[in-house]
Amino acid sequence: MAKKMIACDGNEATASVAFAVSEVAAIYPITPSSPMAEHADNWSAAGKKNIWGQVPRVFEMQSEGGAAGTVHGALQAGALTTTFTASQGLLLMIPNMYKIAGELTPTVFHVTARALAMQGLSIFGDHSDVMACRQTGFAMLASSCVQECQDLALVAHASTLESRVPFMHFFDGFRTSHEVMKIEALEDGVIRNVIDEKYVKACRERCLTPDRPTMRGTAQNPDVYFQGRETVNPFYAKVPEIVQKYMDKVASYTGRQYHIVDYVGAPDAERVIISMGSSTCTIGDTVKYLNSKGEKVGLVNIRLYRPFPMEAVVAALPKTVKKIAVLDRCKEPGSAGEPLFQDALTAISEAVMAGKMAMPKMIGGRYGLSSKEFTPAMVKAIYDELAKADPKARFTVGINDDVCHTSLTIDPNFKLESDFFQAMFFGLGSDGTVGANKNSIKIIGNETDNYAQGYFVYDSKKSGSMTTSHLRFGKSIIDAPYLIGENEADFVACHHTPHLESVNMLKYAKDGATFLVNTPHSADTVWDTFPRPVQEE
Template sequence: MIDDGLVRAHRARALSPDHPVLRGSAQNPDVFFQARERCNPYYTAFPAIVQKAMDRFAKVAGRQYRLFDYAGAPDAERVVVLMGSGAEAAHETVEYLVARGEKVGLLKIRLFRPFDVSAFIDALPKTVKSIAVLDRTKEPGAAGEPMYQDILTAIGERLNQGDLPFAFPKVLGGRYGLSSKEFTPSMVKAVLDNLSAPTPKNHFTVGIQDDVTHLSLDCDSSFTTEGDDVIRCHFYGLGSDGTVGANKNTIKIIGEDTPNYAQGYFVYDSKKAGSITVSHLRFGPRPIRSTYLVSSANFVACHAFVFLEKFDMLKAAMPGSVFLLNSPFGPEEVWDKLPRSVQQQIIDKGIKFYVIDGYKVAKDSGMGGRVNTIMQTCFFAISGVLPKDEAIAAIKNAIKKTYGGKGEEIVKKNFEAVDATLANLIEVMVPQKATSAFDKPPVVSALAPDYVRTTLAKIIANEGDDLPVSAMPI
C-alpha cells in the first residue's frame, strides 16, 4: 500500500543544511485568518481519502474498516459510541446481549478528526432512541467531553437541516478508562442499562466509585461474557526473572501450534526489575475481544513464594481452578508454610494445588535463579493445552529461537531444566481444613496514620482500584 516514491519524496523534504528552506514563518493579523481558512479543502477531502485507504487495505488484508463501524442489532434502540481499544470490550458485550434478545448496538469511531457528520449519521441504525457517548478524557469545567460535544452537534445540525433520518435520540455523555483504568463488559452493560433507566445519569463515570459527586454507575462485577471454554491465567513473577518472556513464548506456541486464539496482557510495577509482574493470559477457540485483564482465572501461578504473604494471589481464582506454586518446601511440608487465609481459599474453592522447587531445578541445571522456563513447562504439563510431548518439543523450539544467539551452552541448560521439571512437579493433597498457625501480616502497621492505613495500604496491596473518589486527597 505504501508508494516507495512518495516515501523518498517525503525524506527529500527533510530539513538539511545542504538545502535550507524557510518553514513556519510568522503571519500578522492582516492575513493570518485567511491563511488559517485556506486549508479547509484539505480537511474536507481527508475523510474520503482515509476511507479509500481503508478500502485498499481490505483488498490486501481482508479486513474492512470504515470511518464509523457499527456492530449489534440492526434494529437497536440503545447504542454506545466510543473509539480505541475499549470498543472491543464493548463489541464483545453487545454481541453477548444481542444473542440474548436485547436491542443494543455499538458504533466504533475509526476517524475522529476530521469528523465526518454524514458518515456518522449514516452508520447509526434508524431505530436508535438513546445514545451513550464514552470519552476517555476529563474536561474540567466544560459542558461535556469532546466526542460527546461533537455528536450532539452532528445530530443537532442534521436536525436543523431537516434531514435527520430518525427522531432526535436521547444523548448521554460519560467518562471511562482514564490512565488505562479497566473497562470491562460489566461496565459496558452498566452504560447500556443507564440508557434505559427512567432517570438516566448524564456526564456519568463508569469503572470507579464516585461517592463525592455521585456520578458513577453501579456495575455488577459478577457479569461476564467469557465462555467456559476459555482458559484464563494469572502468572505472578519477579521483574527480570523471565516470567514475562516465557509467557510471551507460551502465547506464540499456543497461537501457532493449536487451533486456539491467544492473548496476553502484562502488568508491571513501576519499579520494574525485582518487583512484581502479573501476566494475564487467555486461550480459546474463538477470536478474543477481551481488551481487559483477567478477573476470574482457572490457572494461577506464583513464581515467588514470598508473594503469598504480600498479595491476595487467589482472589481471582475460580472454583476448581489450579494453583501452581514455586516453593522451597516440598509437598509434605508446604501446607503448613501457607498463610491460613490462603489455605482456606484453596479449600473453599476446591483448588488443585501443585508445587515445584523451581529454584532448585534451575540451580541444578546451571540456570542460576531464572525459573521462567521451568514454570512454563509446568503450565503446559498441568493445563493439557497441548499433548505433553508436543508441548515439550514446542518449548524447546521456542528456547532455541529465544536463546540461540546467546550460545549453545545457554540453550543446553534450558533444555536440561525442561527435562528435569516434570520429575519435580508434584500435586499436593489438600487437607479438609486450614491448620496454619499464622496468617498474612497487615500491609502497614496498625499504628500508621489513618491515610496510610485506609488508602496507601490498599494501593500497596494492589487493591487501588477499589478505592472510592473520597479517598483521594484534594
C-alpha cells in the same frame, strides 16, 4: 498464499510498518512507546531494509522536543520521516506539530495514548495526551487492537502521503501497546502495493533544494494570515474519503475491512454507545451477547477522530436510536463535556437541525483513566443507565465516586461466556515471570493453531513489586482487552510464596482449576507453610 501468523504486541506491530515505509525515525524513548523506538533502532543497526531497499536512519535525540524538531527538519529535506511518543513527550512536540501541519507536510506520529501528570504522574494509558493535540491540525486515527495497530499504521502512512495532512496514529498505552496477540502479518509486497509511489515522488519534489528555491517559514501580518489559514480547508475535507480509500485497499489484500466509523449491533437498536480505542472491543463483544439475550443495543466505533467525520457518524447510527452514551477516556475539567461527547453532540445536533433525524437523548461518560479496568459488566451498566427514564447526564464508570456521585452501579457477577483457556501468574518484578510468560504465549501463538493473548500488569515501580500475567489461548480470535476476573482462571500460579500472605489469588480460580506454587519446600512439608485462609480455601 498462506497467511503468515505471528504473536507480537501493539508496539512491534506498529513499528514494523512504520519502519518499512520510512527513511528517517527521530526518537526519544518514553513509556509506553519506548519499544517502538527500540525496535526501529535495533532493526536499523542490524541493516534491515525498508520497502525501497534502504536502511532507515534512526536518530536518538536528547528530548522529545529535539525529536520533533528533527522530524520537521528531515521532512523539509524530503525524507519520509516518523516518530514514536506519548504523554508529556507528545506535549513537547506540539509546537513543531503546528508547523508541520500548517505547512501541509506528510508524516505519521505513532502514539501510545497515555495519561498526563495531573494531581500525580501516571505512566498508564488513557486519551489525555492525544486530546491535548486536537487543535494542531494533525489527523487522528485510532486503533483498538494489535491487528489494527499494524493495519491502520499502513493506512495512516498511505493517507498522509496523498492528503498531505500529517497523521497521529494512536492506540491505548499498555492495554494495546503491550498486549501480545496472534495477528496476521502484513507482507512487504502488500505494504508496497498500498503505498502509492506517485505521492512519494510528489513528497520528495516538495523538498527544500537550491535547485528549486521556495520561501517557507515567513512571518505574516493581519493582511494575509487569516486567508492563509483557510486555504487548508480543501485538504482536510478530502481526508475521510482518502482514509476510507486506503482502508478498502488494505481490505482488498487482507480481507480485513475497516471503516472510518463502524457500527456493531442490532439494526433496530434503541440504545447506542459511541466510543473509540480498545474499549470498542469490550463493548462490541458485550453488544453481541446482550443482543443474543433479546436486547436492542449497538456500538458506534470511531476510528478517524480528526477530521471528525460528522456525516459518517450520523449515517452509522440506526434509525431507531433513542438514547446515546458517548464515552471519553480523558477528563477535561470545567468543560461542557469531554471531547468525543462534544463532537458527537455537534454532529447529531446538526443532523437534527437539517431534518435528517429525531434528537436522541445523549449523555456523556468517562472511563478507563490511567488504564483503569473497563469490563463487560461496566458496558452493561452503561446500557442499563440508558434504559432509565432519566439517565445521568454525566457519569463515570469503573470507580466508586462517593464525592460527586457520578459513578454507575456495576453488577460484579455479569460475565461473558468464553471458550478459551485462561491462566494467571503472580510474580515479583525482575524475577523472570513476565519474560517467561511472554515467551510462552508467543510459542503458543507462533507454533500452534491456537489464537493467543498475553497481558502483563506491573506496578509503576516495576522491579521488586508484584507482577501479574494474564494469558488466554483458544481456537477462536480473542478480543478481550480486560483482565481475567474472579472465578475465571483455569490455572493460577504463585511464583513468589510471600504473596500468599497478602494476595488472595485463589479467588480468581474457577472450580477445578490448577494452583501451582513455586516453593523451596518439599511436597510433604509445603502444606504447613500456607497461611490458614489459603489452606481453608
